[in-house]
Amino acid sequence: MFKPSIHLLNKDIREKNFKNILSLVTFFLFLPALGIIFWLFIKGYPALSWDFLTQDPINGMTAGGIFPTIIGTFWLVIISVLVSCPMGVLAALYLSEYAKDGKLTRIIRLAILNLAGVPSIVHALFGLGAFVLFMNMGTSILAASFTLAVMNLPVIITSTLESLKAVPHSYREASWNVGASRLQTIRYIVLPNSYPGILTGVVFAVGRSAGETAAILFTGVAFYLPFLPSTVFDQCMALSMHLFTISTQVVGVPEAYPFATALVLILLILSVNSIAVGLRTYFRVKRKW
Amino acid sequence: MRSAFYLIFILMSCSRQSDVLIIQNKGSDTLVNLAQAWAEEYKNVKPKVAIAVSGGGSGTGIAALINGTVDIANSSRAMKEEEREEALKNNGKTVREFVVGMDALAVFVHPKNPLSGLSLEEIACIYGMGGECTHWNQIRGTVVPGCQGNKIIRVSRQSNSGTYQYFREAVLGKKRDLKLGSMDLNGSRESIDLVEKTPCAIGYSGMGYISKHVKAFCIQNTKDSECIPPTLKTAVDKSYPISRELYMYTSGEPSEEVKAYMEWTQSEEAQKITIKAGYVPAAKR
Amino acid sequence: MELKATETAVPKAMEWRHRKSTKPKSERIIEFIIKAGGLSSIVLIIAILIFILKESAPFLIKRFDFSEFFLSTEWNPASVVEIKYGILALLVGTLLVTIISMLIAVPLGLACAFYISEFCSPQLREVYKILIEFLAAIPSVVWGFIAIMMINPLIIHTFDVPIGLNILNASIILALMSLPLIVSVGEDALRAVPETYREAAEGMGATKWEVATRVLLPAAKNGLMAAALLGVGRALGETMAVLMATGHSIQIPESIFEPGRTLTATIAAELGESPKGGEHYQALFAIGLVLFVLSFIVNLSADYLIRGRKK
Numbered sequence: 001m002f003k004p005s006i007h008l009l010n011k012d013i014r015e016k017n018f019k020n021i022l023s024l025v026t027f028f029l030f031l032p033a034l035g036i037i038f039w040l041f042i043k044g045y046p047a048l049s050w051d052f053l054t055q056d057p058i059n060g061m062t063a064g065g066i067f068p069t070i071i072g073t074f075w076l077v078i079i080s081v082l083v084s085c086p087m088g089v090l091a092a093l094y095l096s097e098y099a100k101d102g103k104l105t106r107i108i109r110l111a112i113l114n115l116a117g118v119p120s121i122v123h124a125l126f127g128l129g130a131f132v133l134f135m136n137m138g139t140s141i142l143a144a145s146f147t148l149a150v151m152n153l154p155v156i157i158t159s160t161l162e163s164l165k166a167v168p169h170s171y172r173e174a175s176w177n178v179g180a181s182r183l184q185t186i187r188y189i190v191l192p193n194s195y196p197g198i199l200t201g202v203v204f205a206v207g208r209s210a211g212e213t214a215a216i217l218f219t220g221v222a223f224y225l226p227f228l229p230s231t232v233f234d235q236c237m238a239l240s241m242h243l244f245t246i247s248t249q250v251v252g253v254p255e256a257y258p259f260a261t262a263l264v265l266i267l268l269i270l271s272v273n274s275i276a277v278g279l280r281t282y283f284r285v286k287r288k289w
Numbered sequence: 290m291r292s293a294f295y296l297i298f299i300l301m302s303c304s305r306q307s308d309v310l311i312i313q314n315k316g317s318d319t320l321v322n323l324a325q326a327w328a329e330e331y332k333n334v335k336p337k338v339a340i341a342v343s344g345g346g347s348g349t350g351i352a353a354l355i356n357g358t359v360d361i362a363n364s365s366r367a368m369k370e371e372e373r374e375e376a377l378k379n380n381g382k383t384v385r386e387f388v389v390g391m392d393a394l395a396v397f398v399h400p401k402n403p404l405s406g407l408s409l410e411e412i413a414c415i416y417g418m419g420g421e422c423t424h425w426n427q428i429r430g431t432v433v434p435g436c437q438g439n440k441i442i443r444v445s446r447q448s449n450s451g452t453y454q455y456f457r458e459a460v461l462g463k464k465r466d467l468k469l470g471s472m473d474l475n476g477s478r479e480s481i482d483l484v485e486k487t488p489c490a491i492g493y494s495g496m497g498y499i500s501k502h503v504k505a506f507c508i509q510n511t512k513d514s515e516c517i518p519p520t521l522k523t524a525v526d527k528s529y530p531i532s533r534e535l536y537m538y539t540s541g542e543p544s545e546e547v548k549a550y551m552e553w554t555q556s557e558e559a560q561k562i563t564i565k566a567g568y569v570p571a572a573k574r
Numbered sequence: 575m576e577l578k579a580t581e582t583a584v585p586k587a588m589e590w591r592h593r594k595s596t597k598p599k600s601e602r603i604i605e606f607i608i609k610a611g612g613l614s615s616i617v618l619i620i621a622i623l624i625f626i627l628k629e630s631a632p633f634l635i636k637r638f639d640f641s642e643f644f645l646s647t648e649w650n651p652a653s654v655v656e657i658k659y660g661i662l663a664l665l666v667g668t669l670l671v672t673i674i675s676m677l678i679a680v681p682l683g684l685a686c687a688f689y690i691s692e693f694c695s696p697q698l699r700e701v702y703k704i705l706i707e708f709l710a711a712i713p714s715v716v717w718g719f720i721a722i723m724m725i726n727p728l729i730i731h732t733f734d735v736p737i738g739l740n741i742l743n744a745s746i747i748l749a750l751m752s753l754p755l756i757v758s759v760g761e762d763a764l765r766a767v768p769e770t771y772r773e774a775a776e777g778m779g780a781t782k783w784e785v786a787t788r789v790l791l792p793a794a795k796n797g798l799m800a801a802a803l804l805g806v807g808r809a810l811g812e813t814m815a816v817l818m819a820t821g822h823s824i825q826i827p828e829s830i831f832e833p834g835r836t837l838t839a840t841i842a843a844e845l846g847e848s849p850k851g852g853e854h855y856q857a858l859f860a861i862g863l864v865l866f867v868l869s870f871i872v873n874l875s876a877d878y879l880i881r882g883r884k885k
Contacts, residue, residue, distance in 0.1 A: 018783045022689035026702065029686055029753060033709045036720060058329060090611025098609060110877060111615040117804075117873035118622060118866065119811025120714075121838045125845075125862040129625035133850070138358075139343075150618055157615065183601050211713020214813040214838075218845055222343045224325040226332050227309065235341065240715045244814065247719050249476030250322065251498040251567070259723075262716050273711050277704060318847070346847030418655070437736045447822075448652035449847040449854065457654070466653045469663075470825035472739070472833050475817070475843055479722075486727065489736040 040266065044259030052260060061224060061245070062252045066261055071228055072236030073268075075141050076216060077209050079232060080148035085202050087149070088156030095157075096164040097186055116154035120214040123151050127219040142232040144220025151215055152205040159204065163197020164190060196283030203276035207269045213240040239265045310546055312340045316350020316363030317451045318476075319392060319495060320535050324363055326566045327559055334553060338546055347451040354538055355379055360547050362538045365392065365451030382541025389554050391569035393496040393524035393532035394456055395505040397481070399488045402433050406507035406516040409460055409530060415441055415491065416456075418466040425489070435488040443471035444480050444492035452477075456493050459531040493531075496524065497567010524569040535568070626862050633659075633856030643860070649824050649840065651854040659857045661864065666826050667834035670741050671816060672809040674830060675748035679809075680802045683753050687760030687801070688786060703758075710754035718818030721747045725819070735831040739821035742830040747819050748812055752805035759804055763797020764790055796879040803876035807869055813838040837861050 055065030091108075099105040127147030137143040167190050175185040222235040223245060229236040243265060247258040314324055321344040328340035350362035355376045368384060376384045396412060398404065407428070414422040425431040425439045432439060445467060446453040457467050474480050477494040484490040485502040492503075496519045499505050507516035510530050523529035537554070539547055553559055560570040597605075627634075637659070646660025690702050725746055726738035733742075767790055775789045791798070821833025822843065841858050848854040 015781045015783055018786075019689075019693050022685050022693060025682060026686045026689045029682055029757075030702065030705045030709070032750060033705060033712075036712070036724075039724065040716075059326070061325065087611055087614050090608050091614050094608050094612025098605075099612065108612060108616055110874070111619045113877050114870055114873050115615050115619050115622075117807045117811070117869045118619075119813065119838055119869055121813040121841050122622065122626065122811070122862050122866050122869070125629070125841065125859055126622040126625050128845075129629045129859070130621060134625065150622075153615065153618065181597065181601060183604055207711050211711070211715065213713065213715040214842055217842060222341065223321055224328065224342050226328050226341070227311075227339045235343065240713055243719060244715050244818075245476075246478075247722065248474070248479040248818070249318075251478045251481060251500070253478070258719060262719050266712060266716060269711050269713065270708065273707060277707065344846070348849045348852075349847060352849040437734060440736060442737055447843045447847065448650065449844055454652065463654055466650060466655050469648060469650060470823055472737075472821045472823045473835075473843070474822060482722070483737075483739070486730070487737055 037266065040259055040263045044256055044261075044263035047254065047256035047260035048263065053264070056226075057224070061250050062254070062257075066239065066242060066264065068225060068228055069237040069239045069242040069261075070264070070268075072141075072221070073210055073239040075229055075232075075236055076145050076148060076220070076238060077206050079141060079145035080152060080209050081202060081206055083146060084149035084152045084156055084205065088153050088201075089160050089198060091153070091157045092160035092164055093186060093190075096161055097182065097190065112154045112157055115150070116158070120151060120212060123147055124215045124218055126150065127215060132219055138233070139218070139220050139222075139235055140233045141220050141229055141236050144216040144236075145232070147215045147219045148209045148212060151212065152209055155205045155208060156201055159201025160194070160198045163194040163201070166197060167193045196279060196286075200276045200280045200283075203272060203279065207272040207276070210269050210272065211240050211265060213238075213244055216241065239268070310338050312338060312361065312547055312550060313353075313359040314340050314342050314361045314363065314537075315353050315359045316344070317347040317365040317535070318344040319347075319365040319451050320363040320389075320537075323390060323535075323563060323566045323568050326562050327554060330559070330562055331550060331553065334558075335546075335549070338550065340550065346449055348449065351538070354384070354540055357540065360539065360543070361551075364536045364538060365455060365533065367534075367536060368538060376540065380540050385539045385541065385543065387537045387539070387551055387554070388534050388571045389537050390535045390560075390563050390571050391524055391532055392535050393519045393529050393569060394452065394459065394493050395496045395499050395519040396491065396493045396508065396531075397484060397499055397503040397505045398491050399433070399435075399484055399486075400502065400504050401435050401488045402431070402504060404429065404431055404506070405504070406509060406518075408509040408512050408514075410512060412460050412508075413465075416443060416445070416467050416471070417461050418468050420468060433488050437489065440489055442487060442490040443468070444483055444490050445471035445473050446480070446494075447473045447475060452493075452495065455533050456531065459533070495567060496569070499567075521564070521569055532569070534571075623866065626859055626866060630856050630859035630863055633853060633860050637853060637857070638860070647824070647826055651844070651848075651857060657853075659860075661837065661861060663824050663826050664835055664837045664840050664861070665864075667741070667820065668810060668836040668838070670827065670830075670834060671744045671748055671820065671836060672806055674741065674745035675752065675809045676802065676806055678745060679749035679752050679756055679805055682749075683756030683801070683805065684760050684798055686753070686757045687764055687798075688790075690757065691761045691764040692782065692786065692790070706754045706757055709750070710758075712751075714751065714812060714815040715818075717747050717751055717815040721815060721819035729831075733831060737821060737831070737833060739819060740831050740833045741820065741827050743821075744816045744819040744834075744836075745830070747815050748809040751812060751815060752808040755808055756801045756805040759801035760798050763794040763801060766797060767793045800876040800879040803872055803879065807872040807876065810872065811838060811865065811869055813842050817842050837865055841865075 052065045054067050056067055058064035095108065124147060127143060131137050131143035131146045132139055171189050172185050175189045216238060220235055221238045221241045225235060225237055243258060243261045246253045246261065321342060324342045328342050331340055347364040347366050350364055351368055351372055353359040354362035357380050373384050396407065411428055414420040422428055423441055425433045425441055477498040480492040480494050481498060481500055481503055484492045505519055507518040508530050509516045517523050517529050519529050524532040543551060563570045642660055645662055646658055647663040648658040648660045649664060650658045690699055721743050725743045729738035729743055771789050771793060772785055775785045816836045817839035820835055820839060822835050822839060823833035824835050827834045841861055845858050848858065
């Protein structure tokens with residue numbers, strides 16, 4: 001009868017091994033991700049409480065909670081998104097609706113790519129030079145948020161561009177054919193159909209700025225503030241910076257505190273990201289094309 | 290989109306509650322913990338005054354005072370003559386100096402280290418540029434259990450911190466540098482945490498930061514002199530060789546609220562916090 | 575001749591005027607804003623360059639000495655004997671952690687990308703994609719914290735070395751941090767290979783292994799290389815995590831178990847305490863310039879590779 005030759009059999013085994021090895025590698029790569037969260041949770045859980053979230057740090061930041069840092073992070077994230085979102089959407093609209101395939105478009109694309117690749121500490125230098133000093137904002141929430149906005153701009157442009165491109169071209173053509181202008185088409189056809197994608201991108205950007213430390217280090221975050229910021233010209237505390245401070249500088253912080261702070265930061269970012277993933281899935285199901 | 294712009298507008302225009310006065314306090318990272326602890330307590334003393342504390346180093350604080358952007362500058366070194374002149378030129382006011390406390394730098398090692406003290410000369414041999422001590426056995430033939438290769442791991446601070454500069458001056462004088470290649474950590478906590486876990490390591494930090502998991506050395510001025518441990522008492526009477534004064538500076542005669550705060554920092558209540566935060570209270574003069 | 579030229583020119587000009595006038599003014603303004611927005615990224619990248627140049631200019635003009643800056647290992651801006659601004663040790667630190675992290679992350683990441691794009695069931699792929707996003711979302715300061723609290727003792731115990739904050743630690747952290755990027759870009763590159771290639775190869779009796787190595791790898795070569803390069807860019811620019819993980823020591827490490835220091839970490843650690851406008855402050859901006867140029871080169875090469883693939 002027909003028997004597989006040794007050669008073929010070897011091939012078969014190798015094939016199986018290949019797949020198994022790859023799946024093992026992948027599995028073990030993602031194990032640390034879960035492991036880390038689990039570990040942070042175990043170590044930080046004892047310190048985590050409602051009071052921890054809602055109280056000011058006291059006794060030289062060795063006790064109490066992290067409330068002002070959470071508020072500060074919210075300020076930074078919200079203002080940075082308010083700045084970067086309109087700018088990013090405009091840039092993406094230009095690229096998808098107006099730009100022709102030419103030199104300028106090519107340069108814009110390269111600029112976006114490089115902006116995304118600039119190290120965060122260089123963004124911080126820029127923020128310090130441009131916003132804090134040149135525009136005279138001082139170290140303030142505004143300066144830090146602007147720095148974050150510049151960092152997030154490429155993220156928002158890219159994700160917006162993707163969702164704009166996903167709107168079928170036939171939609172636009174149909175709109176043009178009934179006499180709508182380019183702008184009307186954008187306003188009534190393109191944007192409404194790509195809102196979900198834009199929103200998802202923005203939410204991801206929120207998650208990213210919430211964790212950023214280097215960019216806000218010199219532009220708007222204080223070591224400690226006895227009051228909550230009330231205008232954008234105040235400084236603020238931030239969750240990420242607070243983790244850095246209490247894990248490297250403040251002596252006498254209970255062991256569980258930095259863990260709990262890290263856990264809060266991660267959970268905050270994860271919940272924001274889950275919202276984004278949820279939105280994406282929801283709209284993908286609802287999508288009309 | 291429109292609502293977003295409104296929101297920005299509202300955020301921008303909403304002004305601070307006018308009844309809270311903010312005192313800007315900036316400078317030395319050595320002092321920042323103490324300043325922070327005071328600021329926190331002062332909230333209870335005078336709820337209408339808020340003190341915004343930020344670090345950045347003695348140089349930054351003094352620079353900010355010269356530029357007139359802070360009310361109080363913290364410094365772990367005395368202001369230089371040219372800085373005082375510059376401040377006078379810029380603001381038309383002479384700078385006022387307050388000694389708010391003292392700080393003794395403790396040199397510490399892992400508890401397994403059998404040594405209990407070092408002379409300044411030996412510290413210089415370990416840390417100083419050109420110093421030849423790279424292994425523990427070069428110092429009184431010490432063998433540190435659990436230390437691979439008996440190598441000395443030098444833990445230091447970033448080179449522009451006041452702590453680094455004071456340590457250098459106290460150990461090496463004004464004309465010698467620290468050896469490069471030490472681990473220049475960002476904060477006292479990191480230094481102590483690291484030494485706590487590393488049998489080979491030696492580090493230094495403000496006395497108040499020392500935990501029970503590390504061993505603080507007593508220090509000999511010369512090889513044969515008495516070995517003096519870092520304590521409140523030895524720091525106040527200045528017999529401990531690595532101790533210094535900590536300063537706060539204001540521009541000219543401070544305003545009423547700033548003055549009240551500065552007076553409060555000299556009070557018994559504030560000095561208690563000083564001790565609790567790990568510093569040495571200012572010597573009564 | 576002249577007449578003819580006017581004849582053709584006039585209707586064109588008319589048409590242009592006509593087109594312009596039908597658009598309401600508000601619409602024109604909005605379109606102008608959109609176009610201006612389109613240029614924002616160019617403006618910003620130039621602004622970044624200008625401001626970093628501006629702040630570092632006095633240093634570059636007055637103090638800068640090429641051989642000292644690039645060839646000296648002595649970074650000693652607070653010296654009382656002789657102030658030196660040599661970034662060689664920092665540059666070596668940056669390159670070492672980048673290279674070693676890529677040695678770990680690129681093979682693993684690409685293997686992962688292969689698995690997810692070629693072998694995974696669609697459901698499992700979704701799970702992994704979410705996990706990748708999740709891994710990518712962990713902020714760098716948390717990675718730094720993990721480096722200190724978790725990897726540090728792990729290295730000490732596993733390798734029996736005196737110190738766990740070293741080049742290896744930073745490389746492991748950087749590898750974990752750049753993995754998500756490498757996996758997702760790599761996977762995109764693999765999935766961009768037309769399905770017909772795979773079918774043709776399998777139709778000829780090739781095994782998956784052969785398809786992977788002989789068909790997919792060459793076809794997606796540029797994209798995979800771009801994935802690796804983007805990983806390099808990420809590792810190069812990372813700040814907080816390496817600041818906390820490397821041990822922050824100015825020396826050229828003799829082994830991966832010795833501490834080192836990177837360009838980014840130096841800025842982060844020292845900028846806060848250097849008075850604005852001072853020489854040290856400007857020198858740190860000069861390091862920023864070096865970083866900017868390095869990341870520019872890496873990103874442009876990655877783009878060149880991706881574009882090459884599309885051609």
